[in-house]
Amino acid sequence: MDGDGQLREYEAVAARLKEAHALVRNAPVPDGLRVALTRKLLVITAAARHDAGAAAERLERFIRDFEQGRFPDPGTD
Numbered sequence: 001m002d003g004d005g006q007l008r009e010y011e012a013v014a015a016r017l018k019e020a021h022a023l024v025r026n027a028p029v030p031d032g033l034r035v036a037l038t039r040k041l042l043v044i045t046a047a048a049r050h051d052a053g054a055a056a057e058r059l060e061r062f063i064r065d066f067e068q069g070r071f072p073d074p075g076t077d
Contacts, residue, residue, distance in 0.1 A: 009052045016059050017045055023066060036072045 024037045040062060048055035065071075 013048050013052050013056050020059060020063055033071055
């Protein structure tokens with residue numbers, strides 16, 4: 001992928017991450033669950049630095065699960 005294409009991919013992932021963080025921040029969930037969800041987003045953010053495509057897939061899966069009410073156990077990462 002050329003430099004411009006890679007930059008656009010990173011920008012798209014960054015925008016979706018921002019949306020996902022807003023979803024988690026505004027969700028009516030217990031604090032422990034909010035922390036677990038935020039940790040998952042931080043892991044995806046770190047992964048994006050190495051492979052934006054894979055991170056985008058993980059992020060879409062996270063958002064889909066979140067919107068369908070499938071949440072992680074707050075006691076696990």
